[in-house]
Amino acid sequence: MSRSLFLALPGVLSLLTVTSAIPSVSSVGSDLQILLHNDLYGNQSARGEAVIVLRTAQTQEDAAKACVAIGESLWSPASDPKLNDFLAYLSYGMEDESDSIPIDQLWVSSTSKGVCNTITSSGQTGSADCTARLPGLCTQSAALYSVNGTDTEYQTQVSAGDAVYTGYRDKLSFRFLGIRYGSYPERFTYSSPVSASGEVSALQFGSVCRQRTALIGSEDCLYLNIYTPFIPASTGGNLKPVMLYIHGGAFLSGSGSDAVFDGGNLASRGDVVVITINYRLGTFGFLVYGNNTGLNGNYGIGDMVTALEWVQRNIASFGGDPDHVTVFGQSAGAEGIRALLQSPPAAGLFSAAIMESDPRPAVYTRYLKRDQEVALQTMPILTLSGCVSGDVDAEVACLRNYDAASFFSLATIPANNPVVDGHYVLSPAIPFNGTGHVNKVPLLxxxxxxxxxxxxxxxxxxxxxxxxxxxxxxxxxxxxxxxxxxxxxxxxxxxxxxxxxxxxxxxxxxxxxxxxxxxxxxxxxxxxxxxxxxxxxxxxxxxxxxxxxxxxxxxxxxxxxxxxxxxxxxxxxxxxxxxxxxxxxxxxxxxxxxxxxxxxxxxxxxxxxxxxxxxxxxxxxxxxxxxxxxxxxxxxxxxxxxxxxxxxxxxxxxxxxxxxxxxxxxxxxxxxxxxxxxxxxxxxxxxxxxxxx
Known part of the structure; x- marks a missing residue:
């Protein structure tokens, strides 16, 4: 990565050409926070100021070097003090954060020799001894994300487990896209969380799952996307609540990479970490067959659980609190959450739920048993695919090897119903009378x-x-x-x-x-x-x-x-x-x-x-x-x-x-x-x- 930068140090204004590795909180020596007044007016906003906060206390010289390391320089406050009032948020909640450093002064750009300028969270400018150890404010030059844009210039790396993920930032958030969260399982089997290692690119969305719409996608599709305003230097404090979104589409279409669900504004304005996911759809996500075949259905529901398990293991490295995860979803996504609310494997993986427009067709109101689901959807699929032979093992093998695109071309509805499978879903409906498992969390x-x-x-x-x-x-x-x-x-x-x-x-x-x-x-x-x-x-x-x-x-x-x-x-x-x-x-x-x-x-x-x-x-x-x-x-x-x-x-x-x-x-x-x-x-x-x- 190479670019020319103005570096402002006491008495020095020089043009540098910087060639460096992709920055991370380790190489920068500080956690990183994108801060602005996001009024949602985008490029038409009169409140366009944005900064990257170096919350780790350091000298003015070290703060300036850290800004250069991320492709920025120390920030110059706006001449109109009112435009700097978004800094007040730096002091919010400090009384409840015993491990936080009070934000009473932060380094900003200096142009006079021997003078190191500061600003407070209340917007008051001043100066301090250049060797004092204070947090700092860097410029934030990244533009707003555009659905037609491919600008990944401002890259950032995050270490999580044995992997190093390379994402990038736009004006609103750090974006880590197309992260594989689940194993690529054999068709009609269950996924498990991936433990990646080495360098992993998270610069673009992963493949969407095979689906009805335009017969697009891949069976290898278990990816998630992270939008975070904050990358911590350590996972011990200041972590943000997490909101994980499950898309709708009748369990037949949709993806977490749809621009409708872009998490930048929600993450930035709400100061939360937003995650969107893919999960297997249609026949690939819900096909059921006989009791002794191992085809028990709910593979898509299992993928949701797998994503939540990945989040528990890794999201702290991206600034999210694994103990504070809200799942939210719309339409079939809300129905997925209804299943998670009564799913034992999902216990402890989320702490609140939002269900938007949960649809109520009969098979979503009370889940069918496997034999009922086989009669309703599997037998027509078997017949139309030509896999019927009377030999169950041969039929299962035929379904596993059947052309993926052709499943959605059959003249029947693909499998798309959650089912009572005895593992992910134990009962036909949420047992409000206390006779079965419920994940007891606040609900919107x-x-x-x-x-x-x-x-x-x-x-x-x-x-x-x-x-x-x-x-x-x-x-x-x-x-x-x-x-x-x-x-x-x-x-x-x-x-x-x-x-x-x-x-x-x-x-x-x-x-x-x-x-x-x-x-x-x-x-x-x-x-x-x-x-x-x-x-x-x-x-x-x-x-x-x-x-x-x-x-x-x-x-x-x-x-x-x-x-x-x-x-x-x-x-x-x-x-x-x-x-x-x-x-x-x-x-x-x-x-x-x-x-x-x-x-x-x-x-x-x-x-x-x-x-x-x-x-x-x-x-x-x-x-x-x-x-x-x-x-x-x-x-x-x-x-x-x-x-x-x-x-x-x-x-x-x-x-x-x-x-x-x-x-x-x-x-x-x-x-x-x-x-x-x-x-x-x-x-x-x-x-x-x-x-x-």
């Missing part, structure tokens, strides 16, 4: 207001509710209960019918049983805390839903004053519409700012999600918000009040909009009519004892 759960609007097969231009429901595969009972499912009296009767159809689909497929999960958890105290939300503001990603005829319904209405859509107008808040907000990636994806509240709303959601990741409470610490300068979120919380947990006596949720508000669970009577009442998981039929097929 919720859904979009109109989850199913984009997924329904067709919008019939009809004023016949029964026909509309039946045409979309929904129960027609609501048509017979107009008092429970009222049809709005409007001039557009077909829209009124469609709205009820969307409501029935959303409630029967998502919200009723998600609310029943929260109620059962709160009533039985099976989880220490339960918080619930409903998104009433969304920003739909352009890549979803692909192939669905109704995706245009998920966009905010265009008006003369809002050419990109008015988020305060009436539109459908569809499945996946929260993702670019939770990760703060809609700007990264090239989506425009629709109104003045898009960015503040995104700020507030990230602050709430990262707060839950840090404290298991989605109400951010007011002191934290103040010291980081997160005034929009402070205003929102002051205006809207606290987000209350769900209790046995109070079924309450947070309506996430701008501003947000607290409401009671909606649609209790409709959920009863749909056969999914609040006590659904507390009924005897749901409390199935642990059963190994």
């Amino acid at each position: 759960i919720g859904h979009m207001r109109d989850e199913s609007a984009s997924d329904l097969a067709q919008w019939l231009q009809t004023d016949n509710l029964t026909l509309s429901l039946a045409s979309n595969g929904l129960p027609t009972l609501p048509a017979a209960e107009p008092d429970v499912f009222p049809i709005a009296k409007t001039d557009n009767s077909t829209t009124a019918i469609w709205n009820v159809t969307v409501q029935v689909s959303t409630e029967s497929t998502f919200s009723c049983l998600d609310q029943a999960t929260a109620y059962a958890a709160a009533t039985t105290s099976i989880f220490p805390e339960v918080y619930y939300y409903q998104f009433n503001r969304s920003y739909q990603i352009t890549t979803y839903p692909s192939g669905f005829p109704n995706k245009q319904l998920c966009n905010a209405p265009v008006t003369p004053t809002h050419p990109h859509g008015d988020p305060d107008g009436e539109y459908y808040k569809c499945h996946s519409g929260e993702l670019t907000t939770v990760f703060g990636t809609w700007r990264l994806l090239g989506l425009p700012e629709r109104d003045d509240n898009d960015t503040p709303f995104t700020q507030a959601v990230i602050d709430r999600w990262s707060s839950f990741g840090k404290t298991y409470n989605p109400n951010p610490d007011p002191t934290y918000l103040a010291i980081r300068g997160y005034t929009n979120t402070t205003l929102e919380i002051t205006t809207s009040g606290a987000w209350d947990p769900v209790t046995a006596d109070s079924q309450t949720l947070r309506q996430l909009q701008w501003p947000s508000r607290q409401d009671l669970f909606p649609a209790k009577d409709r959920c009863v009519a749909l056969g999914q009442p609040l006590d659904y998981f507390l009924q005897p039929s749901a409390q199935v004892a642990a059963s190994i097929p």
Whole structure:
């Protein structure tokens, strides 16, 4: 690595050409922290200052050399002191960190001979004896990550176990991509954590897993990606909470490298370590066969456990606290978390969970036994693949050697259901009555207001509710209960019918049983805390839903004053519409700012999600918000009040909009009519004892 740098030392301003090895905390002699006021406005931000903090105390000369070693120089504070107020975060929590050095002075750039300039965390400039030992501030020259960019110039190495991982930084975080976390197992067997050795490149994403979408990917796909604002010199202190994301896609598609889930903004603004993972999908991740074949299913669930085991062994070297891991996921990813919540091998591997839009098809509500799954999915796969022979061993061998791409081309749904396998999953449902294993962690759960609007097969231009429901595969009972499912009296009767159809689909497929999960958890105290939300503001990603005829319904209405859509107008808040907000990636994806509240709303959601990741409470610490300068979120919380947990006596949720508000669970009577009442998981039929097929 070679570049020219200005090196500012007392009385010296010289141009150096530096050729050096890739820097690490060992070679630099200090831990490294990227710090800025990330307001999510990206390159349009008026708060563009960023620094790399050398937290290890050293002389001014050593601090300057350390900055040069990472391709930077000592930082010059902005002339406007207000632009330096992001440094205040350096003093946050110091009273609770016995092993931390008080940040009362830090080295900055000096141009006068014999004078070594300093700045305090409160932004006060001064000077100190050049031989004093203080932390330092380096410039941060790396640009924001771009989905079309390949700039890995500012590389950094991290040693973890016997391996040395080479990643790079952008303006927001250190990025270590495409790290193999699991062994490449024989098809239909379980992965185990990889113990890498030697130098490992982590500069680009690994292969996605074989999947339905465009028949892309590889079976050798067990990679994870790390986004961290902090690399420690030692793993003894200052470690950050970890948030590990599990992607959705019906267990048939998706990957952790999707730009929608880029972890830079969440890591930077939330001051957490973000991890995204791949896991095996479809037939490769879930195929089941007979009891004596060894094909027990849940390979994809096992991959999630393997990733968590890798995190326990290695994440401290990347700045993450292995004792403080929150798993969060959306759609099938949320369903994966539901499985992890009742999985003995996952015990102790995570400390909190967030389930976004957990879908409720029948086989996800109560997991099937192996023989049921074989009849439902495996036998059609065997038949269509031509592997049926009557010889079980030969059939297994045929499946293991069958062309990978062809599995997704068969005229049947690939295997994509978790199953009661007797190891990763012991019972058909979470045993809220205490008869089986549960990983008892705080839970945040919720859904979009109109989850199913984009997924329904067709919008019939009809004023016949029964026909509309039946045409979309929904129960027609609501048509017979107009008092429970009222049809709005409007001039557009077909829209009124469609709205009820969307409501029935959303409630029967998502919200009723998600609310029943929260109620059962709160009533039985099976989880220490339960918080619930409903998104009433969304920003739909352009890549979803692909192939669905109704995706245009998920966009905010265009008006003369809002050419990109008015988020305060009436539109459908569809499945996946929260993702670019939770990760703060809609700007990264090239989506425009629709109104003045898009960015503040995104700020507030990230602050709430990262707060839950840090404290298991989605109400951010007011002191934290103040010291980081997160005034929009402070205003929102002051205006809207606290987000209350769900209790046995109070079924309450947070309506996430701008501003947000607290409401009671909606649609209790409709959920009863749909056969999914609040006590659904507390009924005897749901409390199935642990059963190994």
